[in-house]
Amino acid sequence: MNIVAGLPRSPRLFVLIMLLTGLVIGAAQAQNSTSNVQQADMARQQSVAQGAWGSNLADEDDDSASSTPAAPTMAGDEEYGEQRILIRKASWAPWSLEADIETLWTDNVALGSQNMEEDTYLRTGFRVGYSNRVVGNLFFNASWDYHTVRHSEYTDLDFDLGRGDIGLMYLLPKLKDTFLVTRYSYYRLSEAGLGTKLYDDHVASVGLQKTWKISRGQQIFAGLYADWSTAPEPWAAGRHEYSLFTGWRLRLTDALSLQLSYRGARYQYRTGERQDWNHVMMANVSYNITDWLRAGVTGSYTINRSSGPAFDYENFIIGAGLTAHFEF
Incomplete structure (x- = not known):
């Protein structure tokens, strides 16, 4: 049925303009939604x-042999065996404050499947956290962090990312250094400088994580x-994530440490039209x-x-930075 042909010329022109305007607005909204998905x-x-x-895994192994130095030789050692000095730890500091700055280079800044473009960018941010025991083996955690990313060349890709977390961790009594984690997170992605919101989401998480202390x-x-x-x-940017990770951490000296890790994940986008397998290999040296x-x-x-082959990509990132961490 032709809704334009039966109208006088002026109304016909008006309807035609309205139809064209609707198509233009719809195309702009679709393009903007696609851009937001890419940015997310x-x-x-x-x-x-x-x-x-x-991130909830302990970085230190304070109860290892390195933290309990041998006591000096004393009379009676032959009878009671080698003794160790017990050091009283400082009072518990539930609050933490962290600020970091990094400069990084990537060979595929837009995560493109073809025509990959390299760029450098500056990543800065801060994190405030609170962690304390509720009762027994149950711990409460809450944090808020905010990071900015500023690119050298592709400034259209600059963004600010805020994230809030609140959750519980339960230390499983029969599995040493094993935690069951439940968490609620809020993400907000915006244009640079606290600009227009590009994406936000509320995420529910459950996980299991464990540390094995091999040696000193x-x-x-x-x-x-x-x-x-x-x-x-937007809805199209949302995704469910099912992931596993593993890694090896080695303290080379009191100040220098090395970490190698891998994360594999399955991403299921909310539209049901896209599913990804994602693999990340990472190496870190800190001093x-x-x-x-x-x-x-x-x-x-x-x-x-x-x-969707258009979302196949490979991405290499390398960078260096400083992190200041305080507990109180």
Whole structure:
């Protein structure tokens, strides 16, 4: 049925203009939604490539042999055997404050499947956290972090990313250094400088993570997580994530440490039209300049394989930065 042909010329022209205007607006909205999906993918992938998984795992092995030095020889050692000095630890500091700055280079800044473009970018941010025991083996955690990313060349890709977390951790009594984790997270991605919102979501998570202390200053860690997107905006950018990670951490000296890790994940987008397999290999070397300031060099390599070939990509990132960490 031709709704335009039966009208006088002026109304016919008016309807035609309205139809064309609707098509233009619809196309602009679709393009904007696609752009927001790409921006959300970029922001989340950069966070993953920074080693954001397993953040609740302990960095230190304070109860290892290195933290209980041997006592001096005393009379009676032959009878009672080698003794160790017990050191009273400082009072518990539930609050933490962290600020970091990194400069990084990537060979595929837009996560493209073809015509990959390299760029450098500056990543800065801060994190405030609170962690305390509720009762017995149950612990409460809450945090808020905010990061900015500013590119040297592709400034249209600049963004700010805020994230809030609140959750519980339960230490499983029969499995040493094993935690069951439940968490609620809120993400907000915006244009640079607290600009227009590009994407936000509420995410529910459950996970299991464990550390194995192999020897003095050496440990292996691993975990499983399921993250469910509950209210993404725009809807097409939301995705469920099912991931596993594992890694090896070695303290070379009191100040210098090395970490190698891998994360594999399945992404299921809320539209049901896209599913990805994502693999991230990461290496990090860090040096404690003081007890509160750390310098580090990080490299990561990502392989993403999607049900839509346009979303297949590989991405290499390397960078260096400083992190200041305080507890009180």
